[in-house]
Amino acid sequence: MNAQTVTSVPAYAVPAAGAPLERATIPRRPVGEHDVLIEIKYTGICHTDIHRAGDETGGIFPMVPGHEIAGVVTAVGSGVTRHRTGDRVGVGCMVDSCRECDNCRAGLEQFCANGAVETYNSTGRDSGPTYGGYSTHIVVDENYVLRIPEGISLDEAAPLLCAGVTLYSPLTHWNAGPGKNVAIVGLGGLGHMGVKIAHAMGAEVTVLSRSLRKKDDGERLGADHFYATSDPATFEQLAGGFDLIVNTVSANLDLDAYLSLLKTNGTLVNVGAPPAPSRVTMFSLMGGRKTLAGSLIGGIAETQEMLDFCAAHGLGSDIEVISGEQINEAYERVLAADVRYRFVIDASTIPAG
Template sequence: MTTVAAYAAPAAKAPLERTTIERRAVREFDVLIDIKFAGICHSDIHQVQEGWGEAIFPMVPGHEIAGIVSEVGPGVTRYKVGDRVGVGCMVDSCRECDNCKAGQEQYCVKGNVQTYNGIGKDGEPTYGGYSQKIVVDENFVVRIPDGLSLDVAAPLLCAGITLYSPLKRWNAGPGKKVAILGMGGLGHMGVKIAHALGAEVTVLSQSLRKKDDGLRLGADHYYATSDPKTFQELQATFDLIVSTVSAPLDFNAYLTLLKAEGVLVNVGAPEEPISLNLFSVIGGGKTLAGSMIGGIPETQEMLDFCAAHGIGSEIELIEASEVNTAYERVQSSDVRYRFVIDTATI
């Protein structure tokens, strides 16, 4: 085992603090990664605060991990020392169910092993990317193309795939009108990816405060959802709406913005339940759907796509000691658009 420095929450809702954790010895099919950068996802905050239910503490958050391979097990064939790699939201799955065999490990019937706040097959808790090193089975590691800097690539391991997967699944592209609901860490990636796919892109945001950014990143249109006229003007406009908002919304209102047989797919994960009038989907044959990250093959596809189109996250690089301030700023929407920890400062 290896002792490494990390930042952890010792208890629910407690500030993160510097500590040390143990990483397992490299097994036959394992890859040891020197973590260079770790993104801060809103999911990290939800879990530290137990917003999604009881959690495991101490907790080392972080599932947007970019680094360099420093050791491989004797059975590893996919990676070698020096490779640029990433780790996202999961580090194992059953590998036997139909979903796993189809490359959709995120929907593992038996439940995948989360990168942090999870229990591995060895019965030990998992610790995430706010640390200096991590050991992961090679099957849950992805390659970061040379065209992507590691710092702006780190958030792609969650934010990037979370938007890429539904945009691809529901055929965002030329001739399609796509709305991205929310202009934050997830939403700004949706704008970039939908634009690169060739769709006509609209941002729906609470205010026009980030309009210049939205247009710069690839949006064709930008509307404030706080203005009632927006819902009148855009009625029956979109083929696809991707909601990145992690707070309850009036989905009945947003469903009116879809064309007949349009899709509103939710990737945000509110802590509270929503209310829905089913006539909002019955009328117009509309679909209210969900999507959760992506499988390992699709995550690699996303990274290759982003490298080919010059897409990285818009980041604010911070030192590890600033993580608690960063959490506060994320909760007040004061980041453009993803905090990334320089793990050399841990």
């Protein structure tokens, strides 16, 4: 593959809103002075991919989803200093930002005041659409490429680039650790990483799930306790017990009920995004000086910190590896909650379109 010319690479693309994914060929820009060419090995399937493929959040079509990318560097630009050919690397939810605003300068590129360039379904610096990781290769500026430590396999590392940092960031920001009681709401692609990470941080971890169906899994992943939220007694028994609750589900919950589970000065952080506005009673916040907050992935430095943390503690995502031709089936299974806990596409199975 000639790094100095625009290349065409195989991919799976959504041709139009709501349409099934199909084989395609997409362009990749030439490797510039500070660019890295990555041969993609694995790409995770995020619930966001499904929302965007259905045009639920606004889409640019044809769309190549995928922002949980793990692979190997195969070429670098003349000015690249962060990565070398052969390095194990990852790409998460963004591939560029303005680099000049206060947030970018503070390492909070995900909150770029001028809008971060997302890995797919965005407009790149070349004014063309960005295409994601359901493909065999990608070209990314070196500053937005992460190093994947040897302690994590590439397939289990891929989902960490979104799901991992989405949980690591709030758990770190709100000081999960020894002496803290932390609840994770939902045990899915996000929630299972929240349990693993909070446990590794030394917190006492409780899973709040609709039923007890996944109780054994939760305990295997590191949960100290597991409760069913469909049982009203749960909210009576656990009232005022948590320093931090991280809500991973994308459904409208009774926020007042969950706020009642917080200690004084406790925080309920939302990383799941329900489709409809949520309601909360102000007295649920005022009584106990509680905080209702949100969190969105993490900056580049924090994402690297998360990868290093996971490697040091032997953490990876629980995955099911699939071939490219199984992506549409995987979408259906995600919507049916039939995955434990993340689908990962083997990029070697993506044929030419």
